[in-house]
């Protein structure tokens with residue numbers, strides 16, 4: 001501690017702009033809550049090591065769900081218990097970043113027990129801070145896996161019993177029994193000495209990651225005055241007299257001094273080897289016949305009844321995009337109406353990297369039933385395209401600032417003898433009028449989609465019909 | 478007091494009155510105030526004398542911005558910058574408990590301020 005002034009760390013935002021409401025200066029934690037103290041130690045360490053702008057903190061579900069209000073670092077908030085899985089993905093794709101998984105005992109030891117074990121067992125090069133306050137704070141003081149025998153919580157009103165709820169789980173001991181972790185320690189925050197010791201452990205866990213040492217895990221016995229129904233000083237006392245008696249403090253494992261820095265790049269499978277690794281057929285070697293514009297940025301929503309093949313159409317579009325060398329994403333949205341109701345999917349095709357796969361303002365809407373057109377028409381950007389199956393609905397888009405493509409897809413498919421080819425008719429139309437799809441690539445890929453010859457033949461016909469419709473629509477326009 | 482070279486400033490509005498700094502201070506120079514801050518907490522208050530600048534309260538406190546500890550107040554206070562970014566020649570505490578400071582530049586009083594809002598040249 002060489003600094004002459006101890007003040008709010010630069011690892012925190014000056015003003016907590018993300019915090020809703022008028023108070024942007026204080027945390028949302030209860031008075032005397034241990035989360036705040038641990039936040040301060042982490043923020044200080046990240047700042048002191050000069051890595052705060054390179055750090056990504058994964059916050060959990062629990063009272064610390066809003067950690068991203070406070071830390072002036074990269075922040076992600078994960079689903080309950082999944083912070084180690086998210087941290088794994090982040091660390092592997094950005095091996096130079098400092099990734100922190102911050103979790104409570106409900107999050108880490110209950111719903112996320114599986115995630116943390118496997119992240120530890122794989123030896124992910126992350127730092128985990130495990131706040132053990134022996135209770136579910138956020139939800140109002142229910143029993144946690146770390147609740148002590150006899151401890152009263154809202155779900156163990158007579159005290160936890162071995163017979164009913166089993167023993168408090170000792171996560172540090174379990175993690176330390178694995179081969180991969182390099183550093184596992186249990187500390188507490190209950191007085192000056194123990195907080196200073198926690199500060200040392202926090203710094204070590206982060207330093208280990210800076211030095212590429214591997215998986216570090218620090219369990220922190222921490223106050224929850226609200227859940228424990230105590231004053232903050234009483235809560236600190238209870239940690240010393242009771243909690244720490246059941247969860248012994250100390251280093252459970254430390255091989256960080258003995259291990260060589262990891263080569264973290266080995267996790268990244270070079271893209272040219274991915275296809276081989278999963279046994280994909282060789283992609284087409286020849287270039288697309290036409291030049292894909294370098295400004296492709298299509299956001300496509302395809303919506304219809306379940307069974308109309310709207311989800312498949314989305315998958316195919318992303319497949320073609322991939323073969324053209326574009327970045328693509330596809331996500332389905334089934335909703336509760338899986339049977340009979342509306343299903344839709346979101347597809348993105350772009351030259352630039354894709355962030356969220358959600359399509360909020362489509363450049364292209366494909367609506368194959370009336371509810372879909374009614375629901376999504378208003379979302380389309382001005383100048384966007386709407387394709388709709390006019391053989392199945394009696395309405396047309398009311399907007400005048402969009403380009404209209406009425407396609408009797410189902411009628412054509414029926415004439416061909418198979419209603420199910422309607423989505424391929426639609427594909428033909430989209431291919432015919434769009435600049436981001438290469439007809440030749442589509443043609444060469446269709447045999448891999450329809451492997452049976454009779455299916456391929458009829459779908460090729462459907463595709464050709466679609467191209468014809470496109471040509472006539474283009475003439476009109 | 479012989480060892481009173483430190484100084485602790487409480488940012489009242491960021492304090493939650495949890496009492497942890499009060500119990501932690503080894504020389505017992507902090508207490509909870511009688512009055513309430515706008516959040517309804519009794520904020521921590523410095524007795525005004527006797528702080529050794531040990532920093533114990535800073536690490537005991539869960540609120541990132543509630544406490545600022547100056548380990549060597551005599552040295553620190555001469556390094557304040559006035560709101561124009563110039564060094565100030567003198568800074569005397571008008572109300573050490575609330576952290577109100579009289580800032581003087583070449584003998585003239587230029588501001589009366591809560592010094593936590595001031596910048597510090599290090």
Ligand SMILES: Cc1ncc(C[n+]2csc(CCOP(=O)(O)OP(=O)(O)O)c2C)c(N)n1
Pocket residue numbers: 061062063064080103104105106107108111131133135136137138139144224
């Ligand atoms: C999938 C899912 N299941 C359950 C919940 C309800 N829930 C919210 S927080 C929480 C436990 C929080 O306890 P802990 O991880 O100990 O954190 P603390 O609040 O004590 O810091 C639970 C069960 C949820 N949000 N999501």
Ligand code: SF4
Pocket residue numbers: 028029030032033034035063133137138223224225226227
């Ligand atoms: S409920 Fe407990 S863990 Fe949650 S903020 Fe309050 S004191 Fe902290």
Ligand code: SF4
Pocket residue numbers: 483484485501502503504505506507527528529530531532533534535546
């Ligand atoms: S710095 Fe030390 S002496 Fe000064 S108020 Fe804080 S705990 Fe007490």
Ligand code: SF4
Pocket residue numbers: 032487491492493494495496497498499520521537538539540543544
């Ligand atoms: S520890 Fe912090 S929040 Fe608690 S009373 Fe002291 S200054 Fe206020």
